[in-house]
Amino acid sequence: MHERLRRAIVAGRFRDGERLNERHLAEMLGVSTTPVKDAMRRLESEGLVRTEARRGVFVEFSARQALEMALGRAALESVMTHIAANRVTDTDIAEIGRLIEEMAHATQHSALEDLVTLNEAYHGAIHRISGCTYLERRLDGQRMYDHAQRIALLSEPSERGQGFEEHRAVFEALKAHEPALAEQRMRAHIVRSAKAHVRQVFGADAEGLDYDE
Incomplete structure (x- = not known):
């Protein structure tokens, strides 16, 4: 319920x-x-x-609140991705690489439920690798929003493809141990997804919000 x-x-x-x-x-x-x-x-x-x-x-759920929640997540998770890029091991890279392969297959076959599960596993792996348990706890309060956003966005074919390419780009930066690039790509991915979701849900009500990153 x-x-x-x-x-x-x-x-x-x-x-x-x-x-x-x-x-x-x-x-x-x-x-x-x-x-x-x-x-x-x-x-x-x-x-x-x-x-x-x-x-x-x-x-109590407006376009502005939805965007603020996503921007908060972008700030926290991009920092975690920066740290993860410094800490990632060959074993970690292999794990995320397998997730990327499974995401590619799920994207190709429009397997929405699998994509949502894999998406969350991908982000969860980065959180774990970062070791930032305090920052991860700060994200707990809005996991319900993140989950619902993924379901809504990934129902759109164009979003599935773009989201996958962004996840793969973050992975490449992690694999190359480039923390600044990994951080920038993760932030850009989350902010872009947030904008798309706000427009999808709120339509004209989303006009006029400050979308600058």
Whole structure:
């Protein structure tokens, strides 16, 4: 229940500021109001809804918030990639190389679920190699957004191809032990993906935001 509602919000099916009626949601989803209430509490802890006394529960997910979350991720993960490029071993390179090969196959065959899983394994491997456990914990709070973003973006054929090429480019920089280049490529990949997702979900509402890197 929580995951379904979270994906719906991040995918833009509920708009920023929209009131969520627990009874109507329960009827629509064919459940009692208890799991809906539980889901609302979790969504509020994630910053995706807010509760106003005597008024109800409202969606809190705007184009600006989505972009800010992605820019925060880009800042943290690009630093981790820089550090990983200094620490990466031959064994690590072989591991990520296998992931790249599997991603190429999944991209070619439009295997969306496999791509999402491989995408997360790829980023997770870089996090592990970096050894930056503190920075990784800072990313934990928005993993739900990152996951939902990947599902939405990778459903687009053009995005699958471009995303794969960007992942391969980061891998080449890691393999060459070029930390500055790896950092720059990871940041550019995350920011570009974020812009694409914000436009995909919010359309005209995304116009006018500052997209400068």
